[in-house]
Amino acid sequence: MRDPLGAVQPSLIVRNQLSELSRVSDWVYEWARQYRLPDALAQILDLCTAELVTNSISYACDDDAVHPISLSLRMHEDLITLEVEDEGKPFDPLENIAHAPRTNLEEGRIGGWGLGIVRHFAEELCYRRADARNRLTIIFRHPGWMPD
Amino acid sequence: MDLEVQQLEGGIERVKLAGRLDSAGVQEIDHRLSALTAARSFILVDLSQVPFLASVGIRTLLTNARVLRQRGGKMALLNPQSLVEEVLKVTGIESIIPVFHDLEAASAALKAPA
Numbered sequence: 001m002r003d004p005l006g007a008v009q010p011s012l013i014v015r016n017q018l019s020e021l022s023r024v025s026d027w028v029y030e031w032a033r034q035y036r037l038p039d040a041l042a043q044i045l046d047l048c049t050a051e052l053v054t055n056s057i058s059y060a061c062d063d064d065a066v067h068p069i070s071l072s073l074r075m076h077e078d079l080i081t082l083e084v085e086d087e088g089k090p091f092d093p094l095e096n097i098a099h100a101p102r103t104n105l106e107e108g109r110i111g112g113w114g115l116g117i118v119r120h121f122a123e124e125l126c127y128r129r130a131d132a133r134n135r136l137t138i139i140f141r142h143p144g145w146m147p148d
Numbered sequence: 149m150d151l152e153v154q155q156l157e158g159g160i161e162r163v164k165l166a167g168r169l170d171s172a173g174v175q176e177i178d179h180r181l182s183a184l185t186a187a188r189s190f191i192l193v194d195l196s197q198v199p200f201l202a203s204v205g206i207r208t209l210l211t212n213a214r215v216l217r218q219r220g221g222k223m224a225l226l227n228p229q230s231l232v233e234e235v236l237k238v239t240g241i242e243s244i245i246p247v248f249h250d251l252e253a254a255s256a257a258l259k260a261p262a
Contacts, residue, residue, distance in 0.1 A: 018171045043199070043231050050170060050202055102243055103210070107216040110210050113203040113239040120238040 008034045011072040016057045016086070022070045024071065025052050031073050037080075041142060043080065044121045045073070051114035052084045052136060060134065062087020078145035079123070083134045093136060149173035151180050158259050162226070167196035169205030175243040178208060185212040189221035190258040193253075196227035201235050213245050224254045 002008055003106050008030045014020040032042035051104050053069055061067050070085040103109055119125060124139040149167035156162050163183060167173050174193035185191060193209065195201070213223040225247045228236060236242040 021171060032240055040231065045173070047200065047202065047235070054171065054202070054204065103240075105210075105214050110207050110214075111203070113206055117203060120234075121227055 002030075010074055011070065013062075013068050013070050014053070016067045016069055018054070018057055020057075020069075021050055024049055027071070028073070035075050037142065038144060041080075041140070043065060045140065046139075048118045048121055048138065049082060049084070049098060051066055052082075052138070055093065055114050056084060056086045056088065056134075059091065060086045062089070067090065075142075077147070078142045079139040080142060082138045082140070083135060085133050087133050090129050091134055092129070094127050096127060149178045150214050151177045153184065156192070156255060158255060159188075159192070160255055160258055161188045162192045162194055164194040164197065166254045168200040168202075169195075169198050170200060170202045171204045172191065174204050181212055182215075184214045185221070188217070188218075189219065191216060191221070191223045192254050193223065193259060194226045195229070195232055198232055199229055201228075201232040202216070203239070204230050206235070206239055206241055211243060212242065213215055218260075223250055224258055226251065226254050 008027070012024065012027045014024055025046050028046045029042055032045060037045075048072065053071070056069050067087055070083075071082075072083045074081045101119065118138060121140065122138045123141045126137040128135045128137070149166060149169065149172070152164040152166075154162040154164065161177075163181065163184060165177065191212070209223070209225070216223050223245050225236070225245055227249055228247060233247065236247060246257055248257065
């Protein structure tokens, strides 16, 4: 995950398998360390990335084939942009956030919280479908950012 | 993820989890947690050593809490770390499975009549 000069790559491609989640987490934390992000913010990025990748693994493709999921992290001033892209069936997660499950101990659907978690922590979410790929762009704000 | 069980007074099982409650963590503890909720009535899940709670972990907690409820039992959560607690609030789970930062208060709530 590092380039020849030792910098953490801003992009990562993983397989659509849950066993890849630890590699995703390691990459997020290495990238966050490179930019000296506070632990709390790194944890939020880790959690949100995990939720989105898990969603992609679980729902994007209906076959048993291995499909790539592309991730990228960019930082510009106080904004961090995470992109998650897959080649699954069309799926706009923003439409599903509005239908977050209501449940209790007696009844109701169990599940469906991942996107709500991401929306809570994100400044902005944007979905685009192009070239048979889903691309979700999530923007986070670094509250303690100071210009050099 | 590790799971340790400590028996408290009043028939309460304190289930201490340690590690990430992500898909891998859930796989590691799911069987043992399910066995506990099938056999015991009052489960206090100690989250003090859980730095990461993903929605898959929430699903496990709620599924087991529901099983307990169906058997006439109860579950409570103890000492979540700040990000975990925020996730519990955002998802509304905090209003379904009570959260405590005090062991005595948690124990009292578990033993109180429904």
